[in-house]
Amino acid sequence: MFIIQFIARLIAVVRSAATPAQVGGGFLIGMAIGLIPSFPIKALLFIALILINVNIAAALFAVFAFSLIAYIIDPLFHSIGYLLLVEIDFLKPFWLALYNTPFVPITGFNNTVVLGALVVSLLLLYPVYLGIKNGVVAYRVKIEPVASKWKIVQVIQKSSLYQWFVRLSRLGENLL
Amino acid sequence: MRKRGLVFLLVLSGIIALFLLLFSDRLIEWGMEKAGSSIVGAKVEFDNVDFRLFSLSMSWNRLQVTNPSSTWRNLIETGFVQFDMALEPLLMNRFVVQNMQTDSLRFNTKRESNGALAGNAASDYGPVGRVQELITEELVNLPAYQIADLDELKVDSIIRILSLHTPSVIDSLEENVDSTIQYWSSRVKKLPSEQEIKALRRKIETIQPDETDSPQEVREAIAAAQEIRNTLDSLMNTINQLDRQFKTDIRKTGKYDENVSSAVSGDVQRAAELADIPKISTAEITRAIFGPSVANTLLGVLHIIGTARYYSDIMKDDQPEKREDPPRLSGQTIRYRGMRDWPKIWVQNMSLSAVIAGIYGKGTLQHISSYQALIGKPILLELFGTDENGGSIKLDGIFDYIGEIPKDSLLVSVAGIPLKGFNFASSQFLPLEIESGRGSISGALSFIGERFLLESRIKGEEISYNEQDTEKDNDELKDLQQRVARSLSSFSVEVFSKYIEDSFSLDLRSDIGKLIAEATQQMLGDQVDSVTQEIRSRIEKDVSGNLKTLQSKMSKLNRTQETFEEKRRRLGDSEELVRSKIDALKKETGKKIFEKIQ
Numbered sequence: 001m002f003i004i005q006f007i008a009r010l011i012a013v014v015r016s017a018a019t020p021a022q023v024g025g026g027f028l029i030g031m032a033i034g035l036i037p038s039f040p041i042k043a044l045l046f047i048a049l050i051l052i053n054v055n056i057a058a059a060l061f062a063v064f065a066f067s068l069i070a071y072i073i074d075p076l077f078h079s080i081g082y083l084l085l086v087e088i089d090f091l092k093p094f095w096l097a098l099y100n101t102p103f104v105p106i107t108g109f110n111n112t113v114v115l116g117a118l119v120v121s122l123l124l125l126y127p128v129y130l131g132i133k134n135g136v137v138a139y140r141v142k143i144e145p146v147a148s149k150w151k152i153v154q155v156i157q158k159s160s161l162y163q164w165f166v167r168l169s170r171l172g173e174n175l176l
Numbered sequence: 177m178r179k180r181g182l183v184f185l186l187v188l189s190g191i192i193a194l195f196l197l198l199f200s201d202r203l204i205e206w207g208m209e210k211a212g213s214s215i216v217g218a219k220v221e222f223d224n225v226d227f228r229l230f231s232l233s234m235s236w237n238r239l240q241v242t243n244p245s246s247t248w249r250n251l252i253e254t255g256f257v258q259f260d261m262a263l264e265p266l267l268m269n270r271f272v273v274q275n276m277q278t279d280s281l282r283f284n285t286k287r288e289s290n291g292a293l294a295g296n297a298a299s300d301y302g303p304v305g306r307v308q309e310l311i312t313e314e315l316v317n318l319p320a321y322q323i324a325d326l327d328e329l330k331v332d333s334i335i336r337i338l339s340l341h342t343p344s345v346i347d348s349l350e351e352n353v354d355s356t357i358q359y360w361s362s363r364v365k366k367l368p369s370e371q372e373i374k375a376l377r378r379k380i381e382t383i384q385p386d387e388t389d390s391p392q393e394v395r396e397a398i399a400a401a402q403e404i405r406n407t408l409d410s411l412m413n414t415i416n417q418l419d420r421q422f423k424t425d426i427r428k429t430g431k432y433d434e435n436v437s438s439a440v441s442g443d444v445q446r447a448a449e450l451a452d453i454p455k456i457s458t459a460e461i462t463r464a465i466f467g468p469s470v471a472n473t474l475l476g477v478l479h480i481i482g483t484a485r486y487y488s489d490i491m492k493d494d495q496p497e498k499r500e501d502p503p504r505l506s507g508q509t510i511r512y513r514g515m516r517d518w519p520k521i522w523v524q525n526m527s528l529s530a531v532i533a534g535i536y537g538k539g540t541l542q543h544i545s546s547y548q549a550l551i552g553k554p555i556l557l558e559l560f561g562t563d564e565n566g567g568s569i570k571l572d573g574i575f576d577y578i579g580e581i582p583k584d585s586l587l588v589s590v591a592g593i594p595l596k597g598f599n600f601a602s603s604q605f606l607p608l609e610i611e612s613g614r615g616s617i618s619g620a621l622s623f624i625g626e627r628f629l630l631e632s633r634i635k636g637e638e639i640s641y642n643e644q645d646t647e648k649d650n651d652e653l654k655d656l657q658q659r660v661a662r663s664l665s666s667f668s669v670e671v672f673s674k675y676i677e678d679s680f681s682l683d684l685r686s687d688i689g690k691l692i693a694e695a696t697q698q699m700l701g702d703q704v705d706s707v708t709q710e711i712r713s714r715i716e717k718d719v720s721g722n723l724k725t726l727q728s729k730m731s732k733l734n735r736t737q738e739t740f741e742e743k744r745r746r747l748g749d750s751e752e753l754v755r756s757k758i759d760a761l762k763k764e765t766g767k768k769i770f771e772k773i774q
Contacts, residue, residue: 053177113508
């Protein structure tokens with residue numbers, strides 16, 4: 001059931017009318033929302049998602065997928081965050097300056113998991129964007145004409161879950 | 177840029193703002209209650225929290241902090257409290273309050289509901305937690321005095337439940353006596369037998385100095401006697417050594433009656449403890465009267481110190497050790513020092529007023545902060561007040577966590593407090609309500625690192641009791657104790673407690689305790705003695721069989737010793753005889769030589 005849900009969402013995203021760049025952009029914001037466990041940062045990214053013309057379905061898919069990934073690789077974020085915040089001495093003045101800058105401490109950047117996730121998100125920005133953009137193009141050009149004839153894809157497209165996700169995505173796009 | 181997105185955000189912001197306008201106070205109240213409760217380990221409740229976003233001010237009508245050691249009472253209760261938060265630190269997620277106004281701060285007030293919470297209290301921390309544990313143990317082990325219980329005491333049941341140690345002590349003594357008997361019997365057997373001693377004696381008796389005619393015969397007789405004497409000397413040396421050893425063994429085993437008596441006393445004591453038979457002494461009675469209130473007050477104060485120490489400790493690390501396994505997605509928050517550095521929480525000055533022991537006092541609590549080392553100032557408490565009847569209160573406290581070693585000190589001085597309505601002590605002894613009188617309390621508490629010291633003196637004068645409070649409940653002891661208390665117009669209690677190098681003591685001294693102890697001894701002493709004697713007799717009866725066996729074995733050992741002594745005596749006599757023969761032979765030789773010369 002979980003796999004079908006996942007595939008249905010993925011197909012709905014890549015088959016949407018959005019451009020590959022919008023899908024990539026939405027995916028990036030969703031990825032950051034999913035990975036970074038800081039409410040103020042999530043809120044800022046949510047505002048960006050609504051204001052910037054990116055694909056919301058891709059963002060929702062990424063939030064779902066990367067929330068799970070974040071939970072799994074949380075110890076890695078903690079280690080990266082601790083390394084940057086505590087063990088690398090020359091960065092300390094920078095963190096101190098940030099710590100004394102209005103509003104910034106509210107983001108919780110001085111939490112090991114928040115900083116670790118933020119850094120990982122930043123590192124993944126460009127490769128993920130490129131990967132998603134090229135992937136969507138490749139899917140639409142090469143795979144979609146063939147895949148649409150596959151029985152499994154037809155079954156998924158007819159599933160109520162898929163239809164619900166498409167309707168939700170359209171609702172989001174129409175609202176904004 | 178999505179225009180509709182902007183509209184959506186504006187609408188959403190409006191809804192959120194409206195929601196916050198309507199529910200922010202409730203949300204903040206809920207958040208503060210939740211955070212406070214988790215810190216204290218018992219319910220923390222705010223009434224009517226009012227938060228004003230634009231002026232950054234907050235107020236509440238009432239705050240109740242439950243005493244986690246006694247969850248039907250509040251550790252602290254405030255009236256109306258108001259304060260403004262500084263904007264700049266707030267933008268940096270730090271709460272700095274310059275002035276906080278608190279009305280009618282009260283301590284140890286009654287709660288309308290139980291403030292208990294499931295979970296642990298943060299104050300069960302380090303040495304403070306250890307002292308709290310030890311005080312709680314003292315509370316649990318308070319003596320109980322019930323005449324009815326003594327009357328109904330079933331000695332048989334107590335002895336049945338109690339596993340007596342005396343029989344095993346006697347068994348062990350028996351084994352010891354058995355092995356001693358075995359050893360000495362074999363040693364005595366190795367000594368010359370009766371026949372051998374007789375043969376030796378006969379041999380000695382055959383030497384007749386008068387019948388020797390020639391010097392040659394005399395020489396031969398002397399040589400024979402000397403040989404016998406050497407044999408006997410060697411035997412006697414061995415026997416004397418054995419004798420010393422034997423006497424030591426006998427001495428050891430001979431102490432069996434002391435061992436049995438001490439084992440019986442041990443069993444009697446354990447039976448008395450099992451039956452809750454109280455020790456009637458001034459110290460025990462004073463503990464029973466004043467122990468609960470003193471211990472509960474002390475636990476409350478220690479809880480505050482423990483909580484303060486705990487949070488000061490976990491918040492002061494600016495470069496902490498890496499936590500290896502923090503909860504998922506929680507991570508570890510790192511704090512930095514420098515520049516415009518405020519601690520996470522800092523209440524610079526709290527003006528407070530409080531009613532302590534019926535006297536209104538005003539004062540300040542300064543520098544309540546989450547990180548004292550950062551601001552370089554300890555928490556300072558000052559409270560002072562007087563009333564028109566000459567009563568006064570003075571409270572000074574320093575809670576210093578700046579350095580490595582935490583230092584807490586508290587000085588209390590309350591004089592001329594009205595005692596009307598004061599319930600003497602929450603013990604079984606004196607459920608007396610004081611009608612009139614005045615009291616004073618002075619105390620000094622110091623907790624430096626792991627060293628805890630407390631000295632306190634409580635005095636009551638010109639006391640009279642509420643006569644209607646007298647309850648005739650057929651409890652003779654209670655009636656007697658109440659009569660004793662009523663006969664006093666003053667009392668004093670002294671409390672001394674310390675915890676130094678893992679050694680704890682809590683001593684209470686009181687004149688009222690002394691008088692009640694004497695009265696209780698008069699009434700209860702005979703009964704306690706008779707029950708204790710009954711237990712002793714019963715234990716002695718139970719072990720009488722074992723004791724008889726032990727005594728018969730001891731008699732056997734004594735007989736072995738007698739046999740040994742007899743042989744020693746006989747051999748000693750023989751040695752004496754041979755020595756006299758040798759002397760006679762020598763004399764005879766001299767005589768013979770003299771005769772020849774003539």
